[in-house]
Amino acid sequence: RKSCGPTFDEIWLFYTKGTSRGNGHYKASCQHCLAVWEHGKPQVMKAHLANYCVNCPEDISNYWRQKLIEEANTICTQVNDLQE
Known part of the structure; x- marks a missing residue:
């Protein structure tokens, strides 16, 4: 069953x-810096933790880089599948 809301x-x-x-x-505020x-925007927020936030713990940065x-x-x- 789906939950309501976003x-x-x-x-x-x-x-x-x-x-x-x-x-x-x-509005979003980084909890580390x-x-x-x-x-x-989730993609920008992920990239921030993965690559730019100097206060972010390394394990969290590594997690987001991998994601x-x-x-x-x-x-x-998906793009390759569409082109075939």
Whole structure:
């Protein structure tokens, strides 16, 4: 059975969700360095923890780097399937 309401990417566990910006978008603040985005976008938030946040623990950075690689590989596979 589906739950009601929006679902949030697991990246939000590492960010403080701020005020709603409409259309399911929220202000986001990194819990490690307090960088702020007016419209938190999961891909940008993942890349921040994976590559840019100097205060992020290494195990968390490694986790998000691996997730981004997996997501990129999935997209490449889907594109290749469409081209065949």
